[in-house]
Amino acid sequence: MGLAEFIVQDMDGIIAEWEAFAATQLPGAAGMTALALRDHAPAILKAIAGDLATGQTRWEQSEKSKGRAPTEHGAPETAAQTHAVLRARNGFDIIQLVAEYRALRASVLRRWLDAVPLDRHGLGEVIRFNEALDQAVAESVAHFQDQVETSRNLLLAMLGHDMRTPLSNVLMTAHYLSQLQAGDAVAAAAGRLLRSGVSLRALIDDLSTFGRTSLGLGLDLARAELDLGAAVLDEVDQLRGAHPNRRIELEISGDTHGHWDGPRLQQLLRNLVSNALRYGASDTPVRVELRGEHDPVLLQVTNTGATLDAAAFGALFGPLQRGPALPDSEDSRDSLGLGLYIVREVAQAHGGDVAVQADGGLTTFSVHLPRRAPDARGS
Incomplete structure (x- = not known):
C-alpha cells in the first residue's frame, strides 16, 4: 500500500493523534473543542496525499522541500495557511505550531511503517512526504507571522x-x-x-x-496652504523649550509657502532634530535650515558627532532601528527607533524624499519637499 493511499484510509487514526497532541499545547488549547483542535488537519492530510499521488520533477520536489513551491496569483489560501491563522487567533505560539507538524510527521510515518514494510519505493515516498510536509510548514509559518504582525500593528495603532x-x-x-x-x-x-x-x-x-x-493604510495627510517657515519656527521653539540645555540654530530663507500638511512636517522636523540631539555631541549646536529659493523646498538638519558609515545609510530609515548614542548626548531611552522611518514616510507621502550625508564629523539629513502634490502641479 502506498503512503498516499494509507493516509486516506487511516485518516481517522492520524487525526485522533493530531488532536491528542494539539490538546497538550497550553494555554492556547485550553477550552478548545475537539473540532477546533482538529481544525484543518483533514484538509492538510488530503493535500499531502494528493501531492504524493502527483508526478513531479526532482527540481519541483527540491523546491517544495525548501518551502518554495510555486503558487498561482490570486489562489485561495491553502489549508496550512488557514490553519496557521486560526492557531494564532487561539493563542498558540509559533513553536507550538511547528510542534504540531513535527508530531504529525512522526505519527504518519510510524503508523505507515507499522502497517507496511519499507522497501526502496517506500523510501522514495517517505522523502516525498517530508517534502510536502515541509511545504505545509513553510506556508503555515509565513501566514502565522503575518497574523502576528497584523495583530501587533493593530494594537499599536489603537x-x-x-x-x-x-x-x-x-x-x-x-x-x-x-x-x-x-x-x-x-x-x-x-x-x-x-x-x-x-x-x-x-x-x-x-x-x-x-x-x-x-497596516498598509498610508499617512492621512491634510494638506492646506501653509507657510512652512512659520511651522518650522514654531516647532524649533518647542524643541528649544523641551531641550533647554542644547543649542538649536535656525536659518530660513526664500519663499517657504506651499501646499503641505503642517503637523506632519512638524513631526518630520521633530524627529530629525531629536535624532540629531540624541546622536550628536552635546557641546555643539544642531543646525536647522529651510531654503525656499527653489521647488522643491529644502529642509536640512545637521549635527556634529561620529561620522556615519556609508554602508549603514540604508538601514537608518528602517523601523525599530536605534544606534548607540554618544556618551555625552541625549539619552536614547525615549526613542522607539521609529524616528527616521517616520521622516521617510512623511517625506514620501508629500511626494518628496530624504537623503543623508556624513563627512568630517558632520551628519546632514536633507528633505526635499515639492510645493504641490504631484497630481496638483498643473492646477
Whole structure:
C-alpha cells in the first residue's frame, strides 16, 4: 500500500493523534473543542496525499522541500495557511505550531511503517512526504507571522489613538500649573511635566504613524496652504523649550509657502532634530535650515558627532532601528527607533524624499519637499 493511499484510509487514526497532541499545547488549547483542535488537519492530510499521488520533477520536489513551491496569483489560501491563522487567533505560539507538524510527521510515518514494510519505493515516498510536509510548514509559518504582525500593528495603532486624550489632559493641567505663579518649585515641576508630556506626545505620534503604515493604510495627510517657515519656527521653539540645555540654530530663507500638511512636517522636523540631539555631541549646536529659493523646498538638519558609515545609510530609515548614542548626548531611552522611518514616510507621502550625508564629523539629513502634490502641479 502506498503512503498516499494509507493516509486516506487511516485518516481517522492520524487525526485522533493530531488532536491528542494539539490538546497538550497550553494555554492556547485550553477550552478548545475537539473540532477546533482538529481544525484543518483533514484538509492538510488530503493535500499531502494528493501531492504524493502527483508526478513531479526532482527540481519541483527540491523546491517544495525548501518551502518554495510555486503558487498561482490570486489562489485561495491553502489549508496550512488557514490553519496557521486560526492557531494564532487561539493563542498558540509559533513553536507550538511547528510542534504540531513535527508530531504529525512522526505519527504518519510510524503508523505507515507499522502497517507496511519499507522497501526502496517506500523510501522514495517517505522523502516525498517530508517534502510536502515541509511545504505545509513553510506556508503555515509565513501566514502565522503575518497574523502576528497584523495583530501587533493593530494594537499599536489603537494604543497610540487611545493615549492621546489622557495625554492632552496632562499637558493642559501642566500648562495651567505653569501659569499660576505659585512659586519656583511649582513652576519647575510644571516645566518638567510639560517637557515630559511633549516627549510622550512625540512617541505616541510616531507609534500611531507606524501603526497606520504597517497596516498598509498610508499617512492621512491634510494638506492646506501653509507657510512652512512659520511651522518650522514654531516647532524649533518647542524643541528649544523641551531641550533647554542644547543649542538649536535656525536659518530660513526664500519663499517657504506651499501646499503641505503642517503637523506632519512638524513631526518630520521633530524627529530629525531629536535624532540629531540624541546622536550628536552635546557641546555643539544642531543646525536647522529651510531654503525656499527653489521647488522643491529644502529642509536640512545637521549635527556634529561620529561620522556615519556609508554602508549603514540604508538601514537608518528602517523601523525599530536605534544606534548607540554618544556618551555625552541625549539619552536614547525615549526613542522607539521609529524616528527616521517616520521622516521617510512623511517625506514620501508629500511626494518628496530624504537623503543623508556624513563627512568630517558632520551628519546632514536633507528633505526635499515639492510645493504641490504631484497630481496638483498643473492646477
